[in-house]
Amino acid sequence: MKIILFALLVFETQIININAAQSDVVVIVNKNFNYEVNSSFLxxxxxxxxxxxxxxxxxxxxxxxxxxHIRDELYEKLVDKNPSEMKSHWSYLMFTGKGLPPKVVSSEDEMKRMVAESQNAIGYISSSKVDSSVKVLLQLK
Amino acid sequence: MKKQIVALAMLLMLSSASVLAVDVQLHGFGTAGVAKSDSKFSVNDIGNEGPRPTFARDSRFGLNVSAKLSDRWDISSQFITKANSFEPITAQFFFIRLHASSQFNIRAGRMIAPTWLLSEQIEVGLTYPWVRLPYEVYILNPLRFFDGLSVAWTQQMGDWSLGIEVMGGSSTYKDKSFDDSKISYVNMPETFGGNVTLSDDKHVLLRASYVNALINGTANALVAASTIYPSMPIGSITVPSTLFNSERGQLISIGGKFDIGNFLVMTEAARRIITGNYLAVANSAYLTVGYHVGELMPFASGSWLGNLLGTGWPDPDPATIATATTSLSPLDNQYTLSGGVNYRVSPSVVWKLQYDYVRTNNTNAVMSKNAQVVSTSLDFVF
Structure with a gap:
């Protein structure tokens, strides 16, 4: 019985891992956002x-x-930079007075909510979190 | 008084930003560094007492407060405290910026002068591989910051960005030597210049810059009394002297950073030309090669400074003796060979270890003496 339970647990864990691995990162915008933006511009x-x-x-x-990890995945796939490189990038812009980093939100749900409420907001979430409140601009595989 | 008014204005602006619930951001950076040379003289501005290890040369802490006021307006300020600075806190920049269009932005206020390739990030150790920027190049730049206007234009060209920035204004500051023996007062009432930058945001950054400044400077130096009065073998006296008297300084540099594959290559050549009561042309350059191995990056570096031509002061009276101790003589040169390693502890923290081999042909107690220096630092941002 214990062996069966253990086998089920391992099987379930692997399914969860497969789902996590298959969940892509998507760049999202407001439903009323009607502009064409390619990945290079993004x-x-x-x-x-x-x-x-x-x-x-x-x-x-x-x-x-x-x-x-969703943040790390987005920057790896979209701009080819790891977390250390992104930290250096924003440190350079910020501490030389050349730019301000983006507004940070605490969770994917909050990001989705803010994008749904703001006409000009651009954010990103895992594809499994997408619903009808936002529009997908780009899917990063 | 002027500084207090500006600081108050910044405080009011930031308070207003908070009240209006705009996005106010607080960030910071710092370096805890220690250096030790084997010389009893000052080497690359590293103290000469002992020679004992010193924390004063490289340790510093900075705070950045910025706020986005609207889609087109934002304000930024940055303050730094350094162990070897004249002032306990220095405002590196505080400005208001207008994003006039997708290509143009205009800044007004105090800004860091974009003189050399890395001048604007000189205090942010996390953004470069050395414990300190190559001394032979960065010592040539007398311009820390300026109060005025900057206009920047950026054009995207596929994966590349072309940027052109022009700036103008004035700069005034006080400075002290590492051992408090000299306080300098530098005033640059007319400063203008610009730079052209080409970058792909990933692997390549190229920049050429030019700055022109009218320089006035005086110094109060503490010198041995016997230097001026041979009959006084002991004691020291303060000697006022003129460093610059409406000299015109031109600062030119071209540099690049190449981060391709596992290799990091950084190089820059700079020239300073001072014309006026005396003429001095100084050339300098460095080349650094690093190799990424996971979170480790060993590197080797060489930097050089040479004074091609220096006519010296026309009237070397006793009052200018102190100046003589800070000016390169004709044909002087100095080079530093360095080797070190960076270890990325986390995205926000880097530990560095560096060895410098300094050689100079100068025999007049100028910038440095032949020496070996070992330094280590912990750079962080938050």
């Missing part, structure tokens, strides 16, 4: 190099807190 937004969509609004960039 990477510049997430690096603080661009603030304004061409023929569009100034965006409000949202970020998860440091150490969040």
């Amino acid at each position: 990477s510049k937004i997430f690096l603080g190099r661009e603030k304004e969509i061409p023929q569009g609004p100034i965006v409000q960039l949202l970020d998860l807190s440091e150490g969040d």
